[in-house]
Amino acid sequence: MTAAGNAFSWRSSLALFLPGIFLIGFNIGTGSVTTMATAGANHGMALLWTVLISCCATYLMIATYGRFTLVTGETALEAFRKHIHPAIGLFFVIALGVGVCASLMGVMGIVAEISYEWSKIFIAGGIDPLYWAAFFCAVAYFIFWSGRTQVFERILAVVVAIMGGCFVLNFFILMPPLSTIAAGFVPSVPDISGQETSPLLLIASMVGTTIFSGLFIMRTSLVKEAGWTIAEDKQQRRDAAFAAIMMFVISASIMAAAAGSLFAEGIGLDRASQMIGLLEPLAGPLAVSIFAIGIIAAGVSSQFPNLILIPWLLCDYRSTPRDMTLWKYRLFVGLISLLGLIVPLFDARPVLVLILSQAFNVVLLPATVACILYLGNRADLMGAYRHSWLTNAGLVGVFLFSLVTGYMGFQGLLAMV
Template structure:
């Protein structure tokens, strides 16, 4: 079993980017507030994500080029497009990192407080101290600077997260008819409904996941001849696991809280609400899954800016370079701002997820063009079915981006 888990490929980074505390928060809020109504959004996001993970990985195997480097090299306005994507994703991921760190530190405090209540009466900023310990530890691990090491650390976190949430689903679950009804497309016609849909897609169909794929495939040392089928299988497994884990989180929140009419605004709200319903053990299990989700996302979020910059510059990532160490150090300091000033980590997190959808149409359009660029792909151009799904993904991304703009306008007009 352990050997099977450790044999998982670069798809583990897709799970790390996709399922973090922001994703857990979105699924928890959606499940407790709307039941399984948004399950169809999760299905489409995971389907399109799996296809795009495969497409970017396949392009890298065929050409040896990475995403942003290829944009800059082959597209007419590719340099501007690549810069917009680089800045947009880095901005969204760094803001998300701030929220992830704040929530993860708060969860550690809450887990300790379940068994040691006195910890909440200490007159110091415990959350900041925990956040500092977490981020310094992660930075020191990053200095190890080897792809295989990053992958194994992520495997541990993701495995704990997956088992925690899936086991929680056996303890608390929704009605089967609710799951079926959730596959029928509909948007909650209430305040915040559009924002939740945009946040769903922003966290599940993440541009960072697709653009980082070529560099991780190259870091793994894969080639088209030896690993073409494995790359496809890895992308499919990643998409299935993202759906299974995310769906389990939504289902647990729906089964435990939706019928009680007890919606939650944050994961931390579940401390007082979920324990009487599911018991202390299930609550602790859910929280360890959430913490693992946060820790598994910190690594990829720290990596994203140097990854994209290296992608743009040369298509090669040097984890031993001064540039890599400097950018990741700045990201660590940036992440501590939220816990230091006591910012609302949940609000930062959901807003950053919404912002993530704005570069998504560019990322999808870019790979759709490159995969069909005869001069580069030659006989390896995609089948019409793959083109059809990528075209649908582009239309979906455009609709969700528009929906995100409307949601943000409504949000800031209320403020």
């Protein structure tokens, strides 16, 4: 095969997985890093089972929502508005929009703080977090300016590759014993008091950051824009499996790196940025730099989708074309991107708030599952492609799991009051 043919084949293969890569970049951000690192540092690998179950549930939800769009040609918000009630669609737009605004502040705050701490290794006193936040906000907005999903996807493919490579490499440098990792697959709740973050709240946050409702709603938009039909169902499921597996690998690697270093030394963690200073005497500058680059890549990769989520939600809800080159969207996204400056500007420390916001996602999950259960079983919409009994059983399991973890998060919150 010629070099041109090889290049074409490689690009074609990559294109098949770009929607999944987009979802990985969206889902694995500084919220995930903070939550997984805190779980690993405070509880070792004891909560690894939560990640496994959450990623399995995420695969089912991605594949199910994607299949709905393959059959009907409608995005999730279109379907909520047309076939359930306009108020349901509006509820998701508002709830996810508020969550995204909080995420924009928290993500860039953590990225700026990580960059500041890391820069101290090379520059005396480091570079002020506000400058880092302004730089990364400008980079994200510059990439958004093109207005094309394909550009986002290809850039995210590079950023996600950097992020995943950094965290997996750090896993091999700092990993705990294999027996400890294997024990983490057995469901249990650590009985550890005296820490700022309750294990129950942490479990809810881990579930909320992995099984994120916005992920599944955005998935339908990506499937529709890709022009896939039911003939691509097999590819769609493969893409969903790729996204879920990579989410598990990256999340587990973050947890294991913290467990193999901080937890092993009896050092707890209240925020991921602490790992920059705490890891250096345990693992050396190389591991610190690798971890820092991974966190920065995670933050940047989630910032792109966060910027476009609200305009996409509004377009889907109103069934209008998603032309992000329109000035009204460019102005809107430019304004909300400034939220990334709030945390460093006011020297806030939003780590606990970030964990609470991730836990809040669990509240949206039962409604998200209930909607696809209803829509996916309607014969007038799905015809011969209605949910099988196995799919329905899986969705009911996810629904119950979300209720249980939501209750655990509520109990954890009460324990902290």
